[in-house]
Amino acid sequence: MRDVARHAGVSVATVSRVMSGASNVAEATQSRVQSAVDALDFVPSPAARAINSGRTYMIGALVPTLDHAIFSRFLDALELTLADHGFSLVVATTNDDPEREAQRALDLLNLGVEGFVVSGITRSATFEALIKRHKTPVIATSYFDPNSETPTIGYDNGTAARQALHHLVDMGHSDILVLSGPTWNNDRTKARLDALTGCTQARLTVREIPVTVAAAADHVATIPAHITALLCLSDVLAQGALHGLRRCGLEVPEDISVIGIDDLPSSHSLWPPLSSVHLPVRRMGACAGETLAQWIETGERAAPINLETRLEPRASVRRITPA
Amino acid sequence: MRDVARHAGVSVATVSRVMSGASNVAEATQSRVQSAVDALDFVPSPAARAINSGRTYMIGALVPTLDHAIFSRFLDALELTLADHGFSLVVATTNDDPEREAQRALDLLNLGVEGFVVSGITRSATFEALIKRHKTPVIATSYFDPNSETPTIGYDNGTAARQALHHLVDMGHSDILVLSGPTWNNDRTKARLDALTGCTQARLTVREIPVTVAAAADHVATIPAHITALLCLSDVLAQGALHGLRRCGLEVPEDISVIGIDDLPSSHSLWPPLSSVHLPVRRMGACAGETLAQWIETGERAAPINLETRLEPRASVRRITPA
DNA sequence: ACGGTGTATGAAACTAGTTACATGTGTCAA
DNA sequence: TTGACACATGTAACTAGTTTCATACACCGT
Incomplete structure (x- = not known):
């Protein structure tokens, strides 16, 4: 900036004024400074600005x-x-x-x-x-x-999980497998799971697996026979489950029902369209x-x-x- | 920092040294400065550091x-x-x-x-x-x-589009509908499209629609009867197409083939699993x-x-x- | 006791701007 | 003609650290 000031024959204060939306600088001076700025390819330092504004x-x-x-x-x-x-x-x-x-x-x-x-x-x-x-x-x-x-x-998160569960219960399901992501260090998942345990309207079996399509697809091969519905604590798991069930030759929802939580944009265009709890x-x-x-x-x-x-x-x- | 220096009875230079991984500051001085830092809850200003380091x-x-x-x-x-x-x-x-x-x-x-x-x-x-x-x-x-x-x-992007096209051609398709996102201000899409036009092995019909599942799903309702394959320039469009075709009562791939570009993680777990060109x-x-x-x-x-x-x-x- | 060496520390100059205050000039009214 | 005021500009003091250079002191060998 000192260079620009010298080049334009003004003080640094004037250059500063021009650079930050000149309030009261003479037209002529303004353009003289601007020329110097252009000539020297001057760009003000953000750090220096930040140090003054504190922002x-x-x-x-x-x-x-x-x-x-x-x-x-x-x-x-x-x-x-x-x-x-x-x-x-x-x-x-x-x-x-x-x-x-x-x-x-x-x-x-x-x-x-x-x-x-x-x-x-x-x-x-x-x-x-x-x-x-x-x-x-x-x-x-x-x-x-x-x-x-x-x-x-x-x-x-508890309410969201309960909304999914109640939907399954309302639809007559009572033997439900809950597919959960890791609860370790994840308070969102933990809150969802906590809201489910203690539920008396259905028999819940909880399985904790990694949140990937592949893990869920693999896991559903080992579903106990009495299970009629899958409650997935995230849509990614539900998508994996849908995929895995198809691979096992099971039809959704004829053989088993599936519900997710998240309502990812792609979920409603899956086959079958995935029931889910929408998170805003x-x-x-x-x-x-x-x-x-x-x-x-x-x-x-x-x-x-x-x-x-x-x-x-x-x-x-x-x-x-x-x- | 001046405050800390005063509080510790040292100069700002010494505080600065302590703050930036003290190289040669006496043990005693170091802890004295540290106490002052803790007492005053001092945190150095990133902007001031940036102004000096230029980084x-x-x-x-x-x-x-x-x-x-x-x-x-x-x-x-x-x-x-x-x-x-x-x-x-x-x-x-x-x-x-x-x-x-x-x-x-x-x-x-x-x-x-x-x-x-x-x-x-x-x-x-x-x-x-x-x-x-x-x-x-x-x-x-x-x-x-x-x-x-x-x-x-x-x-x-041209190669990617051609890989998709050649696959369709290899599989015997010659009447192909190309579903594209807007080319306006999007050089990636434009490059894909440019690589396709000029292809002589197949009759291509190009349609430009917004890149949303809904738009693609709606659009496929109007597919001309002679079309045997859909080349979607992105997987989102392909997903929408899959959904829309199902709605129309058309089976994929029995009635019509679909290929995408992107290879989104979810694409391989769709039904049917979506053929696509993987982008790394x-x-x-x-x-x-x-x-x-x-x-x-x-x-x-x-x-x-x-x-x-x-x-x-x-x-x-x-x-x-x-x- | 003296000089050399090394370490710890401080004063001041630096990084790059902003801004309060002072000063100079020009215009206008009394 | 002079005081009042607005406007443009410069000086210098700020923002908050870093770094160079100088100095003071301790320790060691001769």
């Missing part, structure tokens, strides 16, 4: 993975909303590992993020200490708990972005928001008369 | 959308690789709009990104001018062109990350990389004997 306009998002429709939809909506508020989104993946989450949080803090959006409410002590120290706003998503210390913007992840992303932007601008801590999940009954669940 | 360790990614498996897989791999090299990923979506891409690029530049990963090779003049000025490394992906001015790391997007993400990191560290311009696409023949294409 970076960056938000960090910590998600288990980007390679899953549920998180990428969420992030898409989040990014769109944040962009509207002048914020940019820095993404880091945690693979559901709290230690890695804490490490990546530190990285983002060292970048200068002004706030965080994270998945779930379980965080390592390191992470907790970090955000307390930096006084960084954090919003937890994919979860709803009005009493959580960090504001949650999401849905009640786009809305969640927009809400989280809006709320976090507000929090940062006003300094007022965000309030938790509960978004409703919705049962989407489709053809993969059949009504049966109990034996 | 931000941020990479910007510009993609059409996050809400599409092909881009989110790519970004997942990219983020993982960049993290290994100490870089963080800032994501911005462009919706395939060059003007918006340029705007978002400017935003990211004002954040201080040290490099860009973009989709395709078509950029607005504004964008071009911007990166020339800032001398920011840019890598174009999802495309391969060894002669492009910006290095490309990706696959040949994970590898592309890893390569792009690796290469860009190298470029930034060494200053040596990256070389283009061509990744092979691969035909995945599955059950959705049937061999027929030409009438």
Whole structure:
């Protein structure tokens, strides 16, 4: 900038004024500075600006993975909303590992993020200490708990699981196999599972497997004969189950009913169309972005928001008369 | 930092040394500074560090959308690789709009990104001018062109389209409907389409529709009777087509064959399993990350990389004997 | 006792901007 | 003609750290 000032025969203050939307700089001076800027290919340093304004306009998002429709939809909506508020989104993946989450949080803090959006409410002590120290706003998503210390913007995973279960029960099913992803370090899955156990209307058998199409497809080969319905705690598992059942020569829903949770965009165009519980992840992303932007601008801590999940009954669940 | 120095009874230089991995600071002084840091909850300013080092360790990614498996897989791999090299990923979506891409690029530049990963090779003049000025490394992906001015790391979209076409031709199909997404502002789709027109082994009818399951499902209701195969330029369209054909009472592949391009993870577990051309997007993400990191560290311009696409023949294409 | 060497530390100059305050000039009204 | 005021601009003090260079002191060998 000193160079530009010298080249234009003005002071650095004047160059600074021109660079940041000149308020009261003479027309002539303005163009003289602009020429110098062009001649020297001058670009102002973002870091230097940030040091003065104290702002970076960056938000960090910590998600288990980007390679899953549920998180990428969420992030898409989040990014769109944040962009509207002048914020940019820095993404880091945690693979559901709290230690890695804490490490990546530190990285983002060292970048200068002004706030965080994270998945779930379980965080390592390191992470907790970090955000307390930096006084960084954090919003937890994919979860709803009005009493959580960090504001949650999401849905009640227990309710979602119960909606799926009740649908199966309503349709006459009582021998149900629950296909779950790992509950280790995953409070969303744990909440879904916890809501199911203790249910007295049906006999539930729970199986914990990796959340992949292949694992679910392989697993359904070993389903006990008395099972009439499959409750998959995520649509990816349900898709795998559908595939695996077909491979075993079983018809859905004639031989066995299947329901999922997530309602991925592709689920309704499967064959048979997959019954599922819709999770409002786009809305969640927009809400989280809006709320976090507000929090940062006003300094007022965000309030938790509960978004409703919705049962989407489709053809993969059949009504049966109990034996 | 001045406060910490005063509190510990040392100079700012010493505090600075302690904060950045003390090399030669006396044990006693070190702990005295640490106490002061803890007492005052001091956290160093990333902006001030950046201003001195001239580094931000941020990479910007510009993609059409996050809400599409092909881009989110790519970004997942990219983020993982960049993290290994100490870089963080800032994501911005462009919706395939060059003007918006340029705007978002400017935003990211004002954040201080040290490099860009973009989709395709078509950029607005504004964008071009911007990166020339800032001398920011840019890598174009999802495309391969060894002669492009910006290095490309990706696959040949024309080859991918031809692989799909040749498979259909090999299986005896000559009356083919091509379902394409919009070519407007999308050089990847355009390249695929261009590779097909001029083909003499089959009669091609091209239809351009939005890239959604619903649009494809609706469209297949109007397929001319003589068509024996559907070539979808993306798996999302193929999935929609599969769904729509079923709705029309047509069997795949008995009544009509369908092939896609992308090979989304879910495609092989559809019914029927979808034949497709596999695009190595994970590898592309890893390569792009690796290469860009190298470029930034060494200053040596990256070389283009061509990744092979691969035909995945599955059950959705049937061999027929030409009438 | 003296000089050489090494380590620990501080003062001040640096990174690249922004901004408060002072100053100079020109216009207009009293 | 002079005071008041607006406007344009420069000076210098800020933002928050890093780094160079100088210095002080301890230790060791002669």
